[in-house]
Amino acid sequence: MSDIWAVVPAAGSGSRLAESVAKQYLEIDGRSLLDWSVAALLSYSDLRGCVVALPETDLEIEREGCLRDGRVTVCAGGASRAESVAAGLRALPASDEDWVLVHDAARPCLSQSELQSLIEEVTTSGVGGLLAVPVTDTLKRADEESRVKTTLDRDAIWRAQTPQMFRVGELRGALAAAEDKGVAVTDEASAMEAEGFEVQLVRGSIGNLKVTYASDMQLAAFWLQQLHGQDADTLGREN
Numbered sequence: 689m690s691d692i693w694a695v696v697p698a699a700g701s702g703s704r705l706a707e708s709v710a711k712q713y714l715e716i717d718g719r720s721l722l723d724w725s726v727a728a729l730l731s732y733s734d735l736r737g738c739v740v741a742l743p744e745t746d747l748e749i750e751r752e753g754c755l756r757d758g759r760v761t762v763c764a765g766g767a768s769r770a771e772s773v774a775a776g777l778r779a780l781p782a783s784d785e786d787w788v789l790v791h792d793a794a795r796p797c798l799s800q801s802e803l804q805s806l807i808e809e810v811t812t813s814g815v816g817g818l819l820a821v822p823v824t825d826t827l828k829r830a831d832e833e834s835r836v837k838t839t840l841d842r843d844a845i846w847r848a849q850t851p852q853m854f855r856v857g858e859l860r861g862a863l864a865a866a867e868d869k870g871v872a873v874t875d876e877a878s879a880m881e882a883e884g885f886e887v888q889l890v891r892g893s894i895g896n897l898k899v900t901y902a903s904d905m906q907l908a909a910f911w912l913q914q915l916h917g918q919d920a921d922t923l924g925r926e927n
Contacts, residue, residue, distance in 0.1 A: 691786045692807065693856070694729045694738040695776030698722050698793035699765025710743070711899065712793040716909045721899055723753035724796030724912065729789060729851070730757055731800045732807065736786075739779045740793075741765030741772040770873050774863045777856060784857025787811065790876050791851040794899040797911040798851070802892050806853055809890045816854035816885065818877050819892035820846040849892050852876045858885060 698712045712722040719727075722740070729738055737759045744764040754760060763779040765772030773790055782788065787810065791798065802819055810817050827840040852875060854862075862879040866872075873879040877887045895911040897904060 690811075691736040691782065692732070692734060692789065692811075693736050693780050693782050693786060694789040694791060694851070695773055695780065696722070696726055696729070696738065696740045696791050696793050697765060697769050697772035697776065699741050699743045699767075699772045700769070700793075714899070714905065716796065716905065716912060719753060721796045721908070722793045723755070725791055725793050725798070726754040726757075726760065728796070728798035728800070728803065729791055730754055730759065732803055735759060735789075736782070737761065737780070739763055739776040741776045741779075768872075769875075770863055770866065770879070773876060774860070774867075777860050777863070780856065782856045784855065784860075786856045787853055788856045788859060789851040789853050790859075792898050795850055795896060796899070796908055797895050797897060797915060799893070799895070799915055802896060803851065806851060806890045806892075809888065810853045813888065815888045816852075816858070816877075816880060817888035817890050818852035818875070819849040819896060820889045821849065821892050821894055821896075822846050846889050848875055848877060849896050849898070850875070854880055854885075858883075 713720045726738060726740060729735060740755065740760060740762050742762050742765055747762060747764060761779065763775050765775055806817065806819055823842045823845045827842050827845065829837045829840060831837045854876060859876055859880065862883045865883055866879045871882060880887050897907055899905060899908050
């Protein structure tokens with residue numbers, strides 16, 4: 689039976705928040721976004737291990753929260769998300785046939801039910817996939833002067849989220865191929881798609897948001913309260 693692992697790329701700066709600290713270290717209710725995100729993964733009791741890819745300068749900082757869990761190790765990340773994920777994959781003591789969940793460090797509101805749904809769908813079908821939500825807004829394609837060029841069919845468009853779950857060996861190969869070709873990939877699914885792999889969409893929720901702008905912090909705090917309430921302090925800290 690294949691094991692399930694996780695990689696969390698957390699080496700970025702999150703410059704769009706215009707904060708003095710890296711985005712993954714911003715706090716909600718006394719816990720960093722990174723801690724919340726790792727805790728959500730650790731809530732899956734059968735997770736074999738999790739590698740967090742940090743800025744190289746942060747490797748010697750004393751670990752706090754879920755980073756002290758026995759299942760968590762750290763490694764130096766890279767200049768891009770793809771490089772950090774690749775570094776995390778290299779640090780995993782996993783076989784090619786194992787599965788890996790790649791989750792954003794700034795996506796703290798992942799629910800246990802969504803995580804379980806993704807794992808069940810992927811392991812049952814054998815096809816890698818990702819959490820995603822259908823687009824509900826009308827979408828416009830613009831030209832260089834911000835004039836509407838066309839209206840897109842929203843019925844076939846989904847917003848990608850994380851975790852994204854694939855075979856370890858296949859994802860390693862897809863990311864290496866993208867690097868060799870000089871192709872920039874914004875998520876793991878796009879690397880897999882480029883190599884001809886099937887990728888399935890597993891319906892998530894709008895609560896599983898990624899903190900990108902300052903206003904997202906209030907939304908994340910709201911969703912964390914809805915998810916965990918009084919249990920929030922102990923999430924992911926049982927070990």
